[in-house]
Amino acid sequence: MLCKICVFTVFLVTLGTWAQNCIPEPVETIELNVSTLSWSSSDNCEDTHYRIVIRSSGILYAHTVSSLSLDVSFLQLCADYSFTITPTANHLLGVETTLLSEIDLPEGTDIVVQNFTGVQIGEGVLIQWHIDENFTSCVEHYHVLSWHEDSDTPDSFNIGQNGYLVKDVAHCMNYRFDVTAHYKSVNGTTAQFNYTVPAKTNKPTLVELRQGSFEINTTWSLEKYSLNRCNVTALYVNGTHFNQTYEIMDAPERPDVLVSITSLRADTMYYFNVSTENTAGVSPAFLIAVQTLEIDPAVE
Known part of the structure; x- marks a missing residue:
């Protein structure tokens, strides 16, 4: 009877030691759906948690959770990230799993060009505009149509920055600009801006x-x-x-x-x-x- 008790005690000690030394299996899948990061569970160890590390030119976020999802709406839209998930149990880390992905624009999002300004620089005028700061990484290029009061057809071009220098302008000349933001297959609403070069007088x-x-x-x-x-x-x-x-x-x-x-x-x-x-x-x-x-x- 004493030996049976001894064997049972050894079994419990071994079982406890195994539970303490359980290395969790890696998660098999990671998915990113708009602003929610989710992953499959690691089931072989009790009390498993998940360490999430988000990187983009360095670590941006690191946290441990017990759930199988994380709200990532705080991240910049249209930027590239790596999402690394490592299961952990009893302070032992399992093998990490990484997903490389970009956070896409939510469906139906309209990138609206707004807040136009014109600043005279020498003999030219710098036309600038802005978009919502949440979309700054989303614009691949801007399509610009530019008219002045003597032109029948506009100049048409694509630029990567949110500004355009109109060279050799005439004072009191009237201009019109149509600007559209483009991201992948998404085109924002075209914004129109009318600008008159400031008046100036020079000696004869x-x-x-x-x-x-x-x-x-x-x-x-x-x-x-x-x-x-x-x-x-x-x-x-x-x-x-x-x-x-x-x-x-x-x-x-x-x-x-x-x-x-x-x-x-x-x-x-x-x-x-x-x-x-x-x-x-x-x-x-x-x-x-x-x-x-x-x-x-x-x-x-």
Whole structure:
């Protein structure tokens, strides 16, 4: 009877030792369904838990759970991850199983382009836009259609960044941009943005100067229409003893403006400035100093 008790005791001790030293079998399957990670159970050991490690250029998440699923909605959409699950029982780790997968966009998701801005950089304008930060990894490219007020058909191109530099813009030129985000077979809603390049005015350019004894004749060119569409309304000539305004009916040709200053004194230095006005206001002044000629004694 004593021996039977001894054998039974040894059996219980052996059974307890086996239970403590049970190495859990690996999980056979791991699945990722939108925002839920799930896996099959490891059944050969009691009180089995599961250690989950999520990596993407380093460990992002590590935790141990007793369930067979994990909510991963906190992860960035459309990014690549590795999901490693290791069963553990009585502090013994089993063999790990890894799934490499990308978290896809939920069905029906619309990546909407929004928050357009335009910033002038030198002679160009940088058009930028934004999308929901949860979708920043999802866009493969943006399809852009670009018109300006003289174009019948748009420029069409694909770009990878959320911005586009329009080069050599004309001030007061009107533009239109249609932008669509693309991800795999998903196309977001097309967003439209109208933009007018800010107004600016520049000083006129002196083309010709002719002096007489009693008058000064000058010719001035206005800024080219191809560089500045802002409507020009006037040219101002201001001197010490004279102020003249030349009203301008603006047109794309923008012919030169002839300015004659008369009733002056012979052999006298005159200082005056010339400026233009458009929808941006009055330009900086072109400063000029001109001396009239002496009276020719041979001329009666």
